[in-house]
Structure formats: C-alpha cells, structure tokens
Amino acid sequence: MPQVQLSAVRFDYPDPVPAATGLLSGIDLDIADGQYVCLVGNSGSGKSTLLRLVAGLLRPDAGIIRIGGVDVDGVPPHRRDVAMVFQGDALYPHLSVARQLSVGRAKTNARDSARLSDIVRFTRIEGLLDRFADGLSGGELKRVGLAKALIRNAGVRLLDEPLSGIDASHRQTLADFLTEVHQRGGGVTLHVTHDGQEAVRVADSIAVLHDGRIVQKDDPGVLLDKPEHRATCRLLTPWGLNEFAFASASESGSNRIELDKLSDQDMDTTPTVCILPQAVSVECIESSSTPMPANVRPTLQRIGGDRWAIVGNLVRRASNRFTVSLPLHTHGRSDEGDTEALLRFNVAGHDEATKSAEPGRPVRMVFANDAVHFFDADGWRQDTH
Numbered sequence: 001m002p003q004v005q006l007s008a009v010r011f012d013y014p015d016p017v018p019a020a021t022g023l024l025s026g027i028d029l030d031i032a033d034g035q036y037v038c039l040v041g042n043s044g045s046g047k048s049t050l051l052r053l054v055a056g057l058l059r060p061d062a063g064i065i066r067i068g069g070v071d072v073d074g075v076p077p078h079r080r081d082v083a084m085v086f087q088g089d090a091l092y093p094h095l096s097v098a099r100q101l102s103v104g105r106a107k108t109n110a111r112d113s114a115r116l117s118d119i120v121r122f123t124r125i126e127g128l129l130d131r132f133a134d135g136l137s138g139g140e141l142k143r144v145g146l147a148k149a150l151i152r153n154a155g156v157r158l159l160d161e162p163l164s165g166i167d168a169s170h171r172q173t174l175a176d177f178l179t180e181v182h183q184r185g186g187g188v189t190l191h192v193t194h195d196g197q198e199a200v201r202v203a204d205s206i207a208v209l210h211d212g213r214i215v216q217k218d219d220p221g222v223l224l225d226k227p228e229h230r231a232t233c234r235l236l237t238p239w240g241l242n243e244f245a246f247a248s249a250s251e252s253g254s255n256r257i258e259l260d261k262l263s264d265q266d267m268d269t270t271p272t273v274c275i276l277p278q279a280v281s282v283e284c285i286e287s288s289s290t291p292m293p294a295n296v297r298p299t300l301q302r303i304g305g306d307r308w309a310i311v312g313n314l315v316r317r318a319s320n321r322f323t324v325s326l327p328l329h330t331h332g333r334s335d336e337g338d339t340e341a342l343l344r345f346n347v348a349g350h351d352e353a354t355k356s357a358e359p360g361r362p363v364r365m366v367f368a369n370d371a372v373h374f375f376d377a378d379g380w381r382q383d384t385h
C-alpha cells in the first residue's frame with residue numbers, strides 16, 4: 001500500500017531567498033495508493049524540493065512524511081521504495097546507456113526483459129543503447145533518465161518534469177506510456193510539471209503548490225470548474241486567461257462589477273476577477289455604432305441568472321481568436337487623470353454571432369457564470385457574486 005502522506009511539512013534551504021513564509025511552509029498532501037498526481041506550481045515554488053523530501057534526499061525542518069503508512073524520517077532513499085527522475089538527470093558519463101539501465105539491477109527474468117524492451121521502445125532510446133551519457137542531448141538524457149527510473153519498478157514514482165525537452169510529436173505517446181506504467185505497476189506516481197495543460201491530460205488528481213502550501217488538490221475537472229485559489233486559475237489556464245482588478249460593485253448588489261487594470265505589483269494583493277476564455281460568444285452591438293469611448297470603465301454585468309456580459313472594442317480577429325480592447329483607468333491613480341489603458345481580451349468563439357463580428361466595432365462578450373471567478377485579496381475564491 002504505497003500511499004504517500006505529507007503532514008505539516010516545512011522546509012527551507014539554509015540560505016533562503018528572503019520570503020515572508022518560507023519555501024515550503026506547511027505542506028499537507030495525501031496521495032492514495034493507485035493515484036497519479038500532478039504537482040503544479042510556478043517556477044521556484046518548491047516542486048522539485050518537495051519531490052526530494054519524499055525521495056529522502058532532503059530532510060524536512062518539521063512535519064511528517066509517510067510512505068505506505070510508515071514515517072520515513074531517517075530512512076535512506078534506497079530503502080524508501082521510490083524511483084525518481086530528476087530534471088537534469090545524473091547519469092554516469094563513462095558508462096554506455098545499456099549499462100546505465102542495468103546498474104544496480106539483479107539478473108533479469110523473461111518478464112523483466114519484456115518490460116525492459118517496452119520501456120526502451122516507448123522512451124525511444126533503442127538507438128542510444130551503445131552511446132555514452134556525455135555525448136547525449138538534453139532530450140536524450142531525459143529519456144534515458146526516465147527509462148532508468150521506470151525500470152526500477154518502485155511503488156512510488158517521482159517524476160520531475162518528465163516531458164519537458166521532449167519533442168512535441170513524442171510527448172503524447174510518452175505521456176500515455178507514463179499513465180500505462182502507472183496502471184500496470186500500481187502504487188503512486190507524483191509528476192511535477194509547470195504546465196497545467198499537461199497535468200490536466202495525465203493526472204487523476206492535481207495538487208496546486210502556491211506560497212509554500214498546497215492550495216487545492218482535486219480531480220482536474222473540479223479544478224477547472226471551481227478553482228479555489230487564483231493560482232489554480234493561472235496555472236491551469238496559462239493562455240488567454242482574462243484577469244482584472246476588482247474595482248467596485250454597484251450598491252444594488254453584485255450585478256454590475258467595475259473592472260480595472262491589474263498591475264504587476266497588485267497581482268497577489270488585490271481582489272481579482274478571472275474570466276476563462278472558453279465558451280465566450282462575441283456579439284456585434286450594432287453594425288453602424290462607433291467604438292466605445294475610452295473614458296468608460298469596463299463593467300461586468302449579470303444578464304439573467306447564469307450569464308455575464310461585458311462591452312469592448314473588437315480590434316483583431318484571427319480564426320476563432322478575438323482581441324477586444326477594454327479602455328481602463330489606471331488602478332488607484334485617479335490623481336493622474338483617466339489614463340487610457342487598453343487591455344487585450346482573448347476569447348475563443350464559435351457561434352454565428354461571433355463569426356460575424358468585425359474589427360473596429362464595439363462588441364458585447366457573453367459568458368456563462370462558470371467562466372467567471374472572483375478571488376479575494378489573498379487569492380481565495382469568493383462565491384458571493
């Protein structure tokens with residue numbers, strides 16, 4: 001039963017980059033036996049560090065790590081039933097790839113040989129078996145490192161960015177192979193990636209690491225429908241996420257919400273509104289109407305109980321991608337006057353109204369309730385709107 005549990009795990013390197021909370025400041029993560037979990041987070045958020053803690057290459061400052069229900073504090077890496085693929089894989093430079101794959105392995109039986117040849121085929125390293133590690137490209141090293149880890153047949157597979165540096169045409173096959181290895185081998189796979197879309201494709205469950213904690217762990221569908229933290233939204237919708245500062249709601253409640261430009265310094269300290277680009281339709285307001293004036297603050301308006309609309313000027317369309325500009329005030333700097341700030345708003349529309357929209361005209365974008373998410377100043381979901 002190689003389930004993996006981290007409880008209140010804290011870790012900082014001895015000379016940490018100054019941070020308010022520390023690198024890993026209280027990780028709670030529960031991975032059941034049989035689960036394929038992707039850990040997503042920004043670069044530098046501590047994903048590789050977390051894998052190293054589970055592997056036993058680092059020791060937590062506080063908290064407990066259990067593998068198969070057993071506290072593994074003080075248990076060395078080779079006694080933890082884990083196999084790890086590192087980002088920059090460490091291979092022996094003076095050994096052929098074929099020898100690297102057999103290092104540390106007892107004599108194989110027929111079943112092991114069949115497994116080995118599957119791994120060699122799916123990682124596409126047949127042509128590399130006689131080569132030495134120090135002559136391999138980054139992508140080739142990655143595939144050999146992956147093969148070496150998978151051959152170990154451990155109960156816990158720790159994969160650090162296993163698909164980065166792999167050709168686009170091979171990524172899907174290799175991703176499918178990783179899930180197949182997981183299904184056949186059982187146990188736990190913990191796969192680190194900064195690519196939210198990769199995570200959605202391969203994982204049973206996605207854990208989002210932000211600010212030293214796991215802010216959400218759930219089925220990919222749940223994360224996409226109900227992101228509990230804006231980090232989830234940002235990581236799982238890296239392209240085309242429309243994010244604004246929440247400027248104000250009207251007195252009558254929350255049916256009209258004024259938006260503002262989200263500046264880089266306000267990214268993590270102000271209430272925000274995220275609008276997903278999926279399932280948005282763009283309607284022409286009137287073919288003869290002139291573009292919207294620049295001094296109108298963009299307003300998100302509820303239309304009916306389950307849809308929202310916002311008006312902007314269509315500036316460009318390419319295939320189904322639209323760029324709509326919203327004239328914005330500069331957030332919090334009213335003393336500087338109404339600076340016209342244009343924001344690109346990308347949508348993916350498919351219906352007839354969307355197809356007839358022409359650049360240079362005002363348009364109304366309409367989206368369903370579940371495409372709009374509100375977050376408080378600390379980034380947590382607000383369901384009151």
Ligand SMILES: Nc1ncnc2c1ncn2[C@@H]1O[C@H](COP(=O)(O)OP(=O)(O)OP(=O)(O)O)[C@@H](O)[C@H]1O
Nearest residue numbers: 013017023041042043044045046047048049050194
């Ligand atoms: N040995 C070390 N000593 C000191 N600081 C380190 C060490 N290794 C990593 N760090 C720092 O700890 C932070 C987290 O690093 P880590 O590699 O865990 O992040 P990551 O989320 O995996 O990033 P990426 O996605 O860019 O690989 C980074 O700021 C990194 O510079």
